[in-house]
Amino acid sequence: MDLTARLMNALTDPDSDFADPAPDMSRVTDEQLGDLVAESCAPRPWTPASGLAWGAVRGAVAERRPRFTPEACRRLFGIMCDRAERGEFVDLAQVLTAVEHRTGPLPDLTALVESLLGLLLETEPETRRPHLLLAVAGLADEETARAIEARLVRKVGPVVADELAVVAALPAEEQRLLRLTHRDRAHHEPPPLDDWRRLVGHPGYAAYARRALEAAADRTDAIAKGEIPYRADKAFTDEEVRTVGQAARVALLRDEPWLPELFDRLLPGVALAPTAAKTLPSQAMLYELVRAAQDFPTPELVTTIRTVRRTVRHAGVPRQLDKMLRKVEAALAERTDVALRLPTLGFETDATTEGGVLRRTAGDYTAVITVTDTAELTWEKDGRPLRSTPAPVRRDHPALVKEVRELVKRVNAQLVTLVRALEGGYTVDTHHPYGRWRTELAGHPLARTVVRRLIWEIEVAPGDWRAVLPETADALPEAPDDAAVRLWHPLRADADEVRAWRDRVTEARLRQPFKQAFREIYRLTPAEEETRLYSNRFAGQLVHYPRMFALFRARGWKSGRLGPWAMGDEDVAERVLAAGEWRIRFFHIWADSPDGAELAATDQVRFDRRAEGGWQEAPLAEVPAPVFSEAMRDVDLFVGVCSIAADPDWADSGPERAYWQRASFAELTESAEARRDALARLLPRLKIAERCELDGRFLVVRGDLRTYRIHLGSANILMDPDGAYLRIVPDRTKRDGKLFLPFEDERLSLILSKAFLLAADAEITDETIRRQIGRRA
Known part of the structure; x- marks a missing residue:
């Protein structure tokens, strides 16, 4: 019996003795895999054999796409009818996938479709999965499709009904694309970008997207004003959440100019109760809009999400938004057409700080927001800085105080987004037109504080790239406005160039927004x-x-x-x-x-x-x-x-001690090598320089009582002359907040902290450490 037959037997025969936990699925063709997928959906009792077969089939599906014969499609529809009769979940997306990837003409499924939809509409709310129901109905005859559509439109509410009407008017191919986007979101997969681009080009659906988002914002406005009674998490139905999320994706991909202002209404509207309650009008809608941002982010939406994250009252929502924002930022970095778009927010370039500055008057006082590494708010009177917010300002101008504080938070959110977008662009080798880069980045009152501390390459002539670091007084070269600009990466440089940039960054005591000059590189071994x-x-x-x-x-x-x-x-x-x-x-x-x-x-x-x-x-x-x-x-x-x-x-x-002993003092990885390179430049500048030297994998520190070897990877310590291990937990070391580091590295900071401690080992007062130093092996 071949493997396919054995797997099929394991799925269908409760007495099967199949026991292979890792069968070679490359011996199963795509068509045979489709037959197995269909059979694995059948409602049967679980057995150890069927569990192993099911796992093998699902593993193969994750690696390649099965193909479904017309008979497998018919069999799958029959199985789904059986599941519906038993009240079990019916995967309509799986049914549509099988039809889409069939190997022959579509068989006559009218009777099976009518039976399946009849069962589903009796056992689940009509407002659930209307697009998938319509898509399945379309596999039967035209009369069935029209009847299902009419029934759904009456039940789903105006936002969803509007979309269903728009979808019904779309050409067949656009309807298929819309079904695919709904299906992929249901399976938590990234949307197929080419399909989305074809969908958003349809003017009818683009117009609907705006209507849907405006209707959603109008509803949250009405809830905030008390015109609609507030009920926690009941502002939108599940299908409305999915539909508005779809509309948001269309508008985001089109990068509609009206969208930022609308999101500034909608996101706070779904995140903040009109009362002091810690609940939300619609937590589901908030998360769906953030998921839309993961698919097609814009910097304005990222900033709005960050603003909402700071104001939402529900204890668990900020943590979840933090997780989701990391994915949004990673996606934004790769959407290079919009990633670096920053509003100026009224800031002007300040010649003294090389950053941005904004001043707002409040009576005799002035609020001053200065942007250098970050945005900071100070208050002045008659040009003299004050230590805190003046009491008259807090009393007479509370709205202005709130406004400028929120502005500081918004600017810092934009700077974080910009930094992560720039760094994330490394994997797509992002290029910018030189003219736009000069005005919208290097000359931007907010972005310039980030841009100036990074190394850039300008293509001054075809194939001739000139590297500059604006913060160290590099003059920008002459080049056409359409010349390419990109971030410098050590992967494209030779060892001498990398060494020169690291020296320059260290000598200038320049803390880069992310690790660039000292960035690790990994080549194939x-x-x-x-x-x-x-x-x-x-x-x-x-x-x-x-x-x-x-x-x-x-x-x-x-x-x-x-x-x-x-x-x-x-x-x-x-x-x-x-x-x-x-x-x-x-x-x-x-x-x-x-x-x-x-x-x-x-x-x-x-x-x-x-x-x-x-x-x-x-x-x-x-x-x-x-x-x-x-x-x-x-x-x-x-x-x-x-x-x-x-x-x-x-x-x-x-x-695990054997592993610990082996790995604690092992050869250095690329990240540890970068740490070693940084230490080589930092040590001569330290007051303990004469007591320190680098020796292979270790920083050697000579104290008055012993000599210590600090591993540059693990930060663990061996003591000479006997090689005894010295245990120092991190919180017992003293950190020097004024110590310059060219990049953020907790392990490097820890190594230096231990070095300062051990260079003065005679002065250590911690008895646990003193006993170890005094002990001889």
């Missing part, structure tokens, strides 16, 4: 050329899993949660890069410790490219160098920050 499809560079590491899971979220990665439960033993974290063209996957495994610590073991890294609407695994050598480097940089961050090797509490702990 011989071992990765040998393995071809995967990298083991970061495999075999033990990490604190909750910390790594939090970092996944912070860096815009998607991952399931590991844990001691069924199917919780392994997962794949993934991130989409390069404007949706590439995906990185980072495999990791649950490794619970005997003492209850939540650990994970790291495994392979793989890359996929977008192909035929899905993902196809790609050899590492075919991944563009910037995509490979930036993706591996994230994985290095996960391992470096979360490894138990950097945790002093693991020095004497259980069976």
Whole structure:
């Protein structure tokens, strides 16, 4: 019996003895996979054999697209009818996918469609999934489709009914595209960009998008005024949420000029109750609009979301918005046509600070907002700065005080968005026209504080790129307005150039908005050329899993949660890069410790490219160098920050001690090498310079009592002459807030803090540390 037959038997026969946990699904054709997918939807009791077969089928579907024969389509419709009769969930999106990817002519499904829709409309509200119901109805005859449409329009409310009427007037192809966008959102997948672009070009649907968003904003305005009674989370139905979200995506992709002002009404309207209650008019609508921003972000919408995040009263919403905003910012970085658009907000360039400044008068006093690294608010009287907000201003001008404070928050939100958008553009090799860059970035009163501290390359002649760092008095070169400008990346530079820029940034004591001059680069290794499809560079590491899971979220990665439960033993974290063209996957495994610590073991890294609407695994050598480097940089961050090797509490702990001993003082990764390079430039400037030197993987510090070797990766310490381990927990070190660092690096700060402490070891008063220093092996 071949593999397909064995899998089919496992799905259909409760007495099957199928027991292969990892069958070779490459032996199953796309058509055979379609047959298996259809059969796996049948409502049957679960058995160990069917569970293994189901997992194998779903795993194959995640890697490639099944094809459905006409008979498989008919079989799937019959199975869905059985599910509807039993009151079980009916996946209409799966049905439409099968029809769309069939191998032959569409069979006559009229009787099955009528039966399926009749069952669904008896057992679930008509307001649920109207677009999918209409799409399925369209597979029958015209009379059935019209009857279903008329029934739905009466039930779904004016916003959704308006859309259904617009959809009914669209050409058949546009209706199909609309169904696809609804389907993909239902499955939490990024929308198919080409399909969306074709949809938004239709003037009828574009006009509807504005009507829907205005109707939604009018409703929240009415709730705020008390014209509509307030009920928590009841401002919109589920289908209205989905429909308005669809309209928002269309308007965002079209980058409609009326949209920012409308979002400034709608988002606060769905996020703030008209009373002092901590509930929301519609938490679902708020999250749906933020998801729309993840798909098609604009800087104005990002700023509005940040503003709402600060004012919402519900305790859990800000945390959720923070997670979602990270994905929005990552997406904004790759939407280069709008990412760098910043309003001036009334600011003017200040010659003394090279940043922006705005002044507002309040009687005898003046509010001054100055933008350098960040926006700061001060008050003046007769040109003299005051220490705090004057009491007369707080008493007589409360609205102005609130306005300028909110403006400071908004500017800082815009600066954060700009920084993340610029850095995220590395994977798409973003270019800007020189004329626009000079006026809208380098000359912008708010953006210039970020732009001037970064290294830029201008193409002064075809193929001739000139690098400049405006903050260090570099004059901008002469070049045409349409010349290309891009951020400098060390991946494109030789070692001498990288060294020169690092020296320059350090000498100027310049803190860059993100790590650029000292940025790590990751190139393909011989071992990765040998393995071809995967990298083991970061495999075999033990990490604190909750910390790594939090970092996944912070860096815009998607991952399931590991844990001691069924199917919780392994997962794949993934991130989409390069404007949706590439995906990185980072495999990791649950490794619970005997003492209850939540650990994970790291495994392979793989890359996929977008192909035929899905993902196809790609050899590492075919991944563009910037995509490979930036993706591996994230994985290095996960391992470096979360490894138990950097945790002093693991020095004497259980069976993991062998790993800790090996990894705590291992060869340096790229991030640790960048740390070493920074230290080489910083040490001569420190007052403890004569007591310090770099020796391979270590910073060697000579104290009065001992000599210490601080590992540049883990920050763990060995003491000479016997190599004894010195345990110092981070909160016992003294941080020097005035110490200049060319980039933000908690581990570098920790290493320097330990160095200052140990250089004066005779003065240490902590008895735990003194006992260790005095002990001899």
